[in-house]
Amino acid sequence: MNRVFLGTEAIASGQLTEHELRRWHRCVYPDVYVPKSADLSLRDRAWAAWLWSKRRAVVAGVAAAALHGSNWIDANEPIELIAPSARRHQGLIVRNETLADGEVTSVGGVPVTTPARTAFDLGRHLPATTVTARLDALMRATSFSVDQVTQLALRHPGARGVRQLRAVLPLVDGGAASPKETWLRMLLVEAGFPSPTTQIPVADGWRLLAVLDMGWEDIKVAAEYDGDHHRSIRAQYVKDRRRLRRLEELGWIVIRVIDEDRPNDILRQVREAFRRRTSPRSTVA
Template identity: 40%
Template sequence: MQQPFIGAEAIAKGALTRHTLRTRFTAIHDGVYLAVGTELTPRLRAQAAWLRSRRSGVLAGFSAAALYGARWIDACHPAHIIDDNRRRESGIVVWGDAIDEDEIRMVAGMRVTSPMRTAIDLARKFPPAVSIPMIDALARKTKLTRAQLLAALPRYAGRQGIVRARMAFALVDPGAQSPPETRLRLLFLSAGYPWPQSQCPVPDEFGCVIGNTDGGWRRKKIGYEYEGEHHLTVEQLRYDIWRYEAMREAGWNILRFTSRDGDATILARMAKAWDAAERHSAACDGGAGIRAKTALSSLAAQCRVLGADGDGTRVTVGRKSAQKSPNRHTQGGERRPRS
């Protein structure tokens, strides 16, 4: 048995003997067992917590997120459940919060808080540095948007932690594909940079997309990437070399970060790239201004040659009044051939 189970039920069905239960399985909660040597995952912890409640509790928080398929949950996180049995026990956190029926879903035969209620609980009960990466992952998997999250807040007005939840929801981006991407976005926002576009597309000179960066600013042609372990495979390294070189040729500055880069290093590199982009933009704008000024000067010179109207008609000024005399090459406003 690779899944958690209630020992008394297994014995009653004749699936196990008491001796087998004691020697080949270990109790992870009161009356709930798992095969010896089985590695606990967030999903297994959630299943065990639900069985501990005798199938009456509602899985919440990180446990609910795990059942919805959200990634990047630390296997050491305790299970979260809303239940009447609040007796303290290792590996499980019980919440006594009120919950309505419309906030409950059935997932894999277990009662689970809805995606929206799960996000609300995470944002209320955990600091933003913990909750936002998890809500990013949950929202990405369940198709929740930042606008939907913010719109749901009035229902929970007055509940403990709702102010913190409002701040967290304002910074959620379902486009982030990993916690490091979320942390980079939050770092740049806290430093005063504009909101970066997640999975930012980088086009070549013909408008074809070379690839996407974890985040970036298209107008500045700055992108950033977090280099995790999956970038270390031979195939990925080859692809990355081609991709980054193509992006560089397209005029983009791609900043690559790893787990060894501290906040100060990351911000210093971003500031340097941003300043370079600003100087480049100013130079381009200045060149455009010079070209425009030159064009206007040339047009003015042509007007002086052709006449004040600029249409090939001279303006002759007499003593009493000004009258237009047709150019010898024009008649009735149309050009005629020379005789």
């Protein structure tokens, strides 16, 4: 018996008595039970939601992205289901939408929207402030193509939110390794800078010196987002300083961004780097 199960099925099969069910398990959705001590993962909760739907629904949205391997998703994120005529329930997002052939796959035995269909749904339903980061993370995990999602938009022309989806798709980049990197890239693009290349490898002779978060290789300007571990772990800090010195020797200007930096200050530094590199007297090593 799985640790997430239907109570009626467990009793009918003789695996549990009704007394054992009530004493040792708790109900998460009507007739869906787990051990009282269980700390449920998002995968467990997705399985529970699917059982609650009488195995008729398909897991979609952010939960589907998590099942496909996307990072930066909280275990308590609401589970989204696509289930025609299904009733609503607290803690679930239930959508009555059309799924065409080829838009559903299986992950761990649970029906889940394909990566492309998941991207199609995220791009339409999520707030504009979070959608690009979610799509970046999904592309990093699954390598879905923008063309696949565009074809889905043509297949479902009347679907809600398609206008937002079409606007955000050209901005998706699977090279973003965190939501903060997505935020930094979008800050630069929205300020009018050319869209930066992500995950730029920099060689030092025969060895790989660094993979820069984002930048413009033609003028050797890069921007990197430094998480707390870059400062709080001494060995990482020392490694970063040595790497930065060598990058500068190779002709790179690297703008290091931390959480406390103000957007205007970041943009000022990038503008200054562009000015230095695009002035008539500038030379790039």
